[in-house]
Amino acid sequence: MPEPSLAGAAGRGEASRDPAGPPPIKGFIETSFIDWRGYISAVLFLPGCNFACPYCHNYTLVNDPEAYLTLDLDEVLARLKPFVGWIDGVVVSGGEPTLHPGLAGLVESLRAIGFKVKLDTNGSRPETVRDLCQEGLLEMVSMDLKAPLDPLSYARAAGKAVAVERVAATLDYLRSSGMLHEIRSTIWPAWHGPEELKDMAQAVEGCQNWTLQALNPANAWNRLPLGPGEAYTSDELARLQTGLADAACRPPGRDF
Numbered sequence: 001m002p003e004p005s006l007a008g009a010a011g012r013g014e015a016s017r018d019p020a021g022p023p024p025i026k027g028f029i030e031t032s033f034i035d036w037r038g039y040i041s042a043v044l045f046l047p048g049c050n051f052a053c054p055y056c057h058n059y060t061l062v063n064d065p066e067a068y069l070t071l072d073l074d075e076v077l078a079r080l081k082p083f084v085g086w087i088d089g090v091v092v093s094g095g096e097p098t099l100h101p102g103l104a105g106l107v108e109s110l111r112a113i114g115f116k117v118k119l120d121t122n123g124s125r126p127e128t129v130r131d132l133c134q135e136g137l138l139e140m141v142s143m144d145l146k147a148p149l150d151p152l153s154y155a156r157a158a159g160k161a162v163a164v165e166r167v168a169a170t171l172d173y174l175r176s177s178g179m180l181h182e183i184r185s186t187i188w189p190a191w192h193g194p195e196e197l198k199d200m201a202q203a204v205e206g207c208q209n210w211t212l213q214a215l216n217p218a219n220a221w222n223r224l225p226l227g228p229g230e231a232y233t234s235d236e237l238a239r240l241q242t243g244l245a246d247a248a249c250r251p252p253g254r255d256f
């Protein structure tokens with residue numbers, strides 16, 4: 001995920017359902033071509049995360065969010081408004097956005113000026129994802145699947161113990177709800193070998209899309225847990241994408 005912009009000023013916008021106000025916005029990209037497939041999008045970054053993935057590239061946003069200025073929501077909305085019709089939507093990313101009680105209000109503010117909204121999530125808050133979807137606030141959800149859905153594999157990839165049944169519940173909701181979604185996995189050969197990838201492929205069966213990306217250890221939060229191995233090459237990744245990931249999500253009878 002791109003590095004958040006540091007530009008901004010301290011403050012708080014008006015629109016939020018939560019008395020504490022909208023979530024702090026710690027980064028803002030006006031135009032991105034890579035954060036929402038097929039869309040030109042803006043991206044907002046919210047701080048904090050309940051995971052500590054060793055390969056996280058946004059770890060300052062996770063462990064030291066005060067290093068970033070808080071952007072004023074009203075100023076962000078004013079900056080975005082002229083782009084309605086040119087930018088297709090706004091991605092709300094992080095960190096983990098669902099940790100913030102004012103998230104629904106923030107999404108409503110973005111929708112009120114004319115944008116579709118995609119949520120990026122690690123899937124640990126199924127109720128929040130479900131509520132936002134059921135209220136019709138989101139156009140799309142991108143959810144991470146970090147490992148096979150067993151506690152040991154997930155703890156290694158997420159850097160701490162994770163209630164995997166909650167991640168599975170989000171996955172099940174997205175699969176069964178008809179909500180537009182994609183599942184994303186950052187893979188590393190030592191953690192995601194053939195057996196692990198097979199388990200993950202079973203977990204995403206019936207989902208709309210599963211995208212694999214190679215873990216890049218260069219900017220990792222903590223390189224040590226990754227061990228001395230090498231990343232998947234682009235050829236290996238392409239083979240896994242078409243041979244495994246695309247196949248796992250292909251409905252019977254669809255051959256593309």
Ligand code: SF4
Nearest residue numbers: 049051052053056095
């Ligand atoms: S889920 Fe992991 S990679 Fe994503 S923001 Fe949290 S710590 Fe970083």
